[in-house]
Amino acid sequence: MQSNNSRQERQELVYLPVPFPKTPPSKVRFAALRTWWKEAWGEDGVLHEMWGDVLSAPRSGLRHMAPWLRAVLMVAAVSFVVLMAKAAGEIIFQQLHQLLTAVPRVQVGVDTSSGVAAVVDQPVRTYIAQHSAGLPVAASTVYTLWLLTGITALVVGFLTRSTGVRAAWTVWGASTVFMVWTATPQASRPVAAGLAVLTWTLLSAFALRGLTLRRRAVGRPAQITVRPEIHIPAPAQPVDDRPHSGCPFQD
Structure with a gap:
């Protein structure tokens, strides 16, 4: 009896289901990112269309380029101007401070x-x-x-x-x-x-170069409109000097 029980336990152990190994979350995210990257660079993908807008920008000009690209360029230009103005202002104030402090004291x-x-x-x-x-x-x-x-x-x-x-x-x-x-x-x-x-x-x-004490004319100058026109006289009708009789069929 013990031998039969041991055989049944061995058979049950043989047919136990094997657990499937789980994929790490990092690999799942990487696979999803790679799939999105391929779709974005596809024919109608987002990155593919944006890259086309960048390539066509020199031909389109600033007025007709893509709105998102024009917004990026405007933000970059404004940021550059602000940074340059800030740097120039710091330099100017520093030089002005040095100039003001370098002057000797006024003594009576x-x-x-x-x-x-x-x-x-x-x-x-x-x-x-x-x-x-x-x-x-x-x-x-x-x-x-x-x-x-x-x-x-x-x-x-x-x-x-x-x-x-x-x-x-x-x-x-x-x-x-x-x-x-x-x-x-x-x-x-x-x-x-x-x-x-x-x-x-x-x-x-x-x-005060160019300053004058003469009074300027307030009234508006008369506007003269010149309209060149060519008049061609109508040609004169020929006059028939031959005598005519009352008959309308006479030459």
Whole structure:
């Protein structure tokens, strides 16, 4: 009896089902990705059509290219401009900060210029030093800003003929003359102010280039329309001088 039972157990063990090995999830995802890649590069696939849009872009131009490609190019161009503007702004502000801090401090009564330029420059330095004591910036910074404003208004007014820049140049010159008049000793005040006005007038020939005091005509000019036409006279009808009788059948 034991032998029969052992044989039956062996037979049952032989016919037990073998479990099928499971595929790893990574291989399943890779197979799905490879299938999608093949379908996308197929005849009507997404990547195939996008690559066709890229190849046809030089012939189509910016106006007729694919909308998605035009959007990508616009985003890239705007990003490039923003990055360049940011870099240029950092460089400009850094150079301006170095320029403002490199100017020596303005001291009252100390001659830092010589010659004719000292007649205008020294009173301006003295006036700025006297009236910038309570400001949060140094007097040298105020003097540098005053100098940069004049140079910028002179150059930009000469190049662009802008009304706003020319107004800034006029205000800058008037304030300069006022500072020279105020800070110069009373004995030599008229001469110093006269030299300041003369210098500012000579420089205004460049900053106010093309400015005229003549009044422009307001009315609209008469419009003359020229329409070339050729008139061909109609040919004259021949006149029959032969006498005619009352009979209509007579030649």
